[in-house]
Amino acid sequence: MKQKQRNSRVLLIFTGGTISMTEDIHTHALVPLSYERMLQLVPEINKLDVAISTLPFTPFIDSSDVEPLFWTKLATAIYDNYAEYDGFVVLHGTDTMAYSASALSFMLGNLAKPVVFTGSQIPIGMMRSDARENLLTAIEIAAAYDEHGRALIPEVTIFFEDSLMRGNRTTKKNSEQFAAFRSYNYPRLAQAGVDIKYNTHLTLKPEAEKPLELFTKTDSNIAVLRLFPGMSQSIVNAILNIKGLRAVVLETYGSGNAPSHKWLHDALKQANAKNIILLSKTQCPVGRVAMGRYQASLNLLDAGVIAGSDITTEAAVTKLMYLIGHYGDDVATIKQRLTQPIRGEMTV
Ligand code: ASP
Numbered sequence: 001m002k003q004k005q006r007n008s009r010v011l012l013i014f015t016g017g018t019i020s021m022t023e024d025i026h027t028h029a030l031v032p033l034s035y036e037r038m039l040q041l042v043p044e045i046n047k048l049d050v051a052i053s054t055l056p057f058t059p060f061i062d063s064s065d066v067e068p069l070f071w072t073k074l075a076t077a078i079y080d081n082y083a084e085y086d087g088f089v090v091l092h093g094t095d096t097m098a099y100s101a102s103a104l105s106f107m108l109g110n111l112a113k114p115v116v117f118t119g120s121q122i123p124i125g126m127m128r129s130d131a132r133e134n135l136l137t138a139i140e141i142a143a144a145y146d147e148h149g150r151a152l153i154p155e156v157t158i159f160f161e162d163s164l165m166r167g168n169r170t171t172k173k174n175s176e177q178f179a180a181f182r183s184y185n186y187p188r189l190a191q192a193g194v195d196i197k198y199n200t201h202l203t204l205k206p207e208a209e210k211p212l213e214l215f216t217k218t219d220s221n222i223a224v225l226r227l228f229p230g231m232s233q234s235i236v237n238a239i240l241n242i243k244g245l246r247a248v249v250l251e252t253y254g255s256g257n258a259p260s261h262k263w264l265h266d267a268l269k270q271a272n273a274k275n276i277i278l279l280s281k282t283q284c285p286v287g288r289v290a291m292g293r294y295q296a297s298l299n300l301l302d303a304g305v306i307a308g309s310d311i312t313t314e315a316a317v318t319k320l321m322y323l324i325g326h327y328g329d330d331v332a333t334i335k336q337r338l339t340q341p342i343r344g345e346m347t348v
Contacts, residue, residue: 011084013055022123064095082212089138103322130161160181161180
């Protein structure tokens with residue numbers, strides 16, 4: 001695919017994380033840098049044929065402190081600046097980056113421009129940091145348009161090491177290696193080597209004439225329940241009876257299986273009858289929930305559990321937050337939308 005940089009305008013949004021840090025020479029503790037200092041540490045940025053503007057979210061945060069309100073702020077910043085820029089790069093901590101990228105994918109409807117999240121495993125101010133490569137390549141991707149003026153990757157993505165992945169398909173899989181993220185169930189959207197090779201046939205296809213839509217309402221009354229052998233009835237019941245609980249992401253075995261205990265079946269059935277939404281996703285990073293394949297998932301089917309196909313936990317949680325935030329008590333619509341991809345987050 002022929003790319004044209006056409007002096008794109010990219011907005012760099014700084015939010016914090018390891019990428020924005022350096023080591024204090026006296027205490028050896030990691031301390032945050034200003035965004036101006038960060039940019040000075042990557043002078044090559046000025047050589048890119050891209051007009052870069054900056055938007056620091058201060059104070060910088062460790063991404064462990066990310067909350068839905070932060071996603072609202074981020075999505076609103078992109079929405080407010082959408083007409084001014086061709087692409088957006090979000091510098092973010094790695095720990096919850098997959099949640100943030102998933103959340104943003106749901107919050108931004110009809111997105112026709114690139115929103116690329118990146119960060120680093122080693123602070124930008126330290127030797128051998130991966131920040132420089134990640135940042136420069138993320139900017140290039142955010143600025144990449146074809147000869148018809150269409151963004152090559154009009155989606156919310158994560159770029160890390162050499163891979164560009166759909167954000168809501170991605171999981172942090174390694175806390176030590178530079179390849180920190182992986183999209184297990186969807187091929188990468190681009191690979192950076194000597195050149196950046198774009199797989200444009202794999203991207204979402206926005207209707208360019210439709211305006212960007214912003215959806216920022218969320219509901220966090222969600223639990224994640226990971227099944228394990230020996231799981232106690234009282235704990236499961238306690239979770240399913242939490243006051244105000246709206247939905248549970250059930251992390252099931254293999255292709256969506258669960259123990260056949262009658263008490264579990266009854267508890268899930270009762271929860272479903274109380275309009276608590278039950279979404280099954282597999283504990284296996286690769287593969288999908290296919291309920292009914294084994295006897296061990298028939299009870300779940302009967303209890304009204306919805307199959308989440310190959311959705312990640314990060315996408316399942318944020319999709320539920322978004323759907324419940326927007327459809328409220330319309331449980332039938334929420335359940336229907338859970339069976340279909342909204343932003344390419346699952347395979348049907
Ligand atoms: N704790 C850091 C964060 O997520 C880790 C990182 O950025 O790699 O903000």
